[in-house]
Amino acid sequence: MDKKIIIAPSLLAADFSKLREEITEVEKLGAEYLHLDVMDGNFVPNISFGAPVISSLRKHSNLVFDVHLMVNEPDYLIKDFADFSDIITIHAEATKHLNRTIQLIKSFGKKVGVALNPSTPLDVIKYDLDNIDMVLIMTVNPGFGGQKFIPEMIQKIKDLRKINKNIDIEVDGGINDKTAKLVKEAGANVLVAGSYIFSGNYKEKIDSLK
Numbered sequence: 001m002d003k004k005i006i007i008a009p010s011l012l013a014a015d016f017s018k019l020r021e022e023i024t025e026v027e028k029l030g031a032e033y034l035h036l037d038v039m040d041g042n043f044v045p046n047i048s049f050g051a052p053v054i055s056s057l058r059k060h061s062n063l064v065f066d067v068h069l070m071v072n073e074p075d076y077l078i079k080d081f082a083d084f085s086d087i088i089t090i091h092a093e094a095t096k097h098l099n100r101t102i103q104l105i106k107s108f109g110k111k112v113g114v115a116l117n118p119s120t121p122l123d124v125i126k127y128d129l130d131n132i133d134m135v136l137i138m139t140v141n142p143g144f145g146g147q148k149f150i151p152e153m154i155q156k157i158k159d160l161r162k163i164n165k166n167i168d169i170e171v172d173g174g175i176n177d178k179t180a181k182l183v184k185e186a187g188a189n190v191l192v193a194g195s196y197i198f199s200g201n202y203k204e205k206i207d208s209l210k
C-alpha cells in the first residue's frame with residue numbers, strides 16, 4: 001500500500017523576520033510537518049537556529065515539529081529538544097554510538113529519525129532499522145538550503161524501500177515539483193522543501209509537491 005505523502009516545509013528558507021506568520025501560512029495551506037534544521041557550525045559549516053527559537057514557535061503551531069539535528073555528538077541536546085519536538089533526527093555520521101543515541105531519543109517517547117549523507121551507505125543502519133521511525137535520505141550535502149538535487153539518491157531511496165515497506169522515508173535537499181515526482185516514485189513519502197516552497201506562491205508550491 002502506498003504511504004501518504006507528507007509535506008515538510010523547511011524553516012531555513014522562510015523569512016526569519018516573521019517566522020510565526022510563515023508557519024501559520026504553511027499550516028493553513030496543508031503542510032503537515034515543519035522541518036527545523038539545527039546546525040552547529042561543526043558537523044556542517046553553517047549555523048542556523050537552536051532550541052530557544054524552536055520552543056518559542058511551538059505554542060503557535062500544531063504542525064509536527066520535525067527537527068533535523070546537523071550537530072556533532074548530539075546526545076547533550078536530546079533532553080532539551082524532546083520538550084518541543086515530535087520527531088528528532090540525528091545524523092548517523094555525527095554520533096560514535098548510533099544505537100545509544102537512538103535509544104536516548106526513544107527514552108523521551110519521541111519518534112526517531114536517522115539521516116544519511118549522500119555518500120553514507122544504507123548498511124550503517126541495517127541493524128537499527130527496527131528502532132527507527134524515519135530514515136532521512138539527504139539529497140544534497142547538508143549545511144545549506146538552495147542546493148541542487150543529487151540524482152544518484154533515487155537508487156538509494158529505491159534500495160531502502162525494497163528493504164522496508166513501512167518505514168517513513170524522508171528526502172531533504174533540492175526538492176521541487178520535478179524532483180518530488182522522482183522521489184515519490186522511488187518510494188519516499190516525507191518531502192522536505194525549503195527554497196521551493198518559500199519562493200513564490202506557497203499554495204501552488206505545496207499542492208504541486210503533493
Ligand SMILES: O=C(CO)[C@H](O)[C@H](O)COP(=O)(O)O
Nearest residue numbers: 142143145146173174194195
Ligand atoms: O537540511 C537542509 C540543509 O542541510 C535543509 O532542510 C534543506 O537544504 C532544504 O533546503 P532546500 O529545499 O532549499 O534544498
Ligand SMILES: [Fe+2]
Nearest residue numbers: 035037068172
Ligand atoms: Fe534538513
